[in-house]
Amino acid sequence: MSSGAAEKGKALADVSESAAESAVRRAREWSVWAMKKAKVVAHYGFIPLDIIVGMNFEPKPRLAQLLSPI
Structure with missing residues (x-):
């Protein structure tokens, strides 16, 4: 009977x-x-x-100015 209880406890742990x-x-x-x-x-x-973010700062740049690499 005790081995059955041990197996049950082991199964719950698993x-x-x-x-x-x-x-x-x-x-x-x-x-x-x-x-x-x-x-x-x-x-x-x-x-x-x-x-x-760039359009919300002063001075407000044009879109072309934001996209140009210069």
């Missing part, structure tokens, strides 16, 4: 370990997904953000 591993795996997947999305946002959002 379940909690797999739940913890599952949580770690989900957290890792989420962080990878979030970093990929952040990379895309940063890549395509930098120049428009730069233009918007």
Whole structure:
């Protein structure tokens, strides 16, 4: 009877370990997904953000002045 109780306790410990591993795996997947999305946002959002910020300062430059390399 005691071996059955020990097996039950071991089974519960295995379940909690797999739940913890599952949580770690989900957290890792989420962080990878979030970093990929952040990379895309940063890549395509930098120049428009730069233009918007540049248009809100004094003296107000024309769009051509913001886009020219000089």
